[in-house]
Amino acid sequence: MSNIEVVPTHVAFIMDGNGRWAKQRGKDRIFGHFEGVESVRAVMEESVETGVKYVSFFAFSEENWNRPDAEVNGLMELMMKCMVNELHTFLDNGIRFRVLGDRSRLSKQLNEAIDSMEEATAACPRMTAIIFLSYSGKWDIRQASRRMAEEGGSEIEDYLVTAGIPDPDLLIRTSGEKRISNFMLWQLAYTEFVFTDILWPDFRKEQYRNALLEYASRDRRFGKVK
């Protein structure tokens, strides 16, 4: 059982440093991405055990399309492989799977795999894991504004791809970079940030627990006086 006193409902991750992790070992960047999948698994397990209800992973940004073809293709293949191999992990642990981002830029094959995994896990009750793929915060606000104008709506939250999902309580970015890199710009308005120098493939349960303890010690005021 968790002994963390204040458990965040929604934890978001900017999983950064895979390339540097591989380079330090004299390997190709894609090895870092493969090893990073193990960190995703560890974080999901720990989240379920701790009682976190939503975990978001920034897996591929709109800007990441500008990386060399070999890396983009390698990442898309890795995504496909995970989807095929990990369905049982989601079902066994009661984790709902969702992908958010500009799906029009993904291949037909990957889109079909995402649809079938989302359908298969739709009723999973314990936690929701969200993979942000071909996503950027500016893209999200643009697409939401456009649809809101078309439909005459009034609340932008209803049109962001995260509609219905509570805003992140905690954002963790690994690898020592201290920036948002166009992740959920709107949704992170009152999120607590934890930046760590650890590279994503080295971020496992112990490192996650430390970040959760740090979160529990924060005083969230939301602009009010306490």
Ligand code: IPE
């Ligand atoms: C994060 O690791 C994963 C993606 C952005 C897809 P990087 O690939 O950015 O690794 P570094 O930052 O170059 O070390």
Ligand code: IPE
């Ligand atoms: C942010 O990492 C995007 C993801 C983790 C998917 P990047 O490595 O792309 O960000 P920058 O280029 O360092 O800002």
Ligand code: MG
């Ligand atoms: Mg990076």
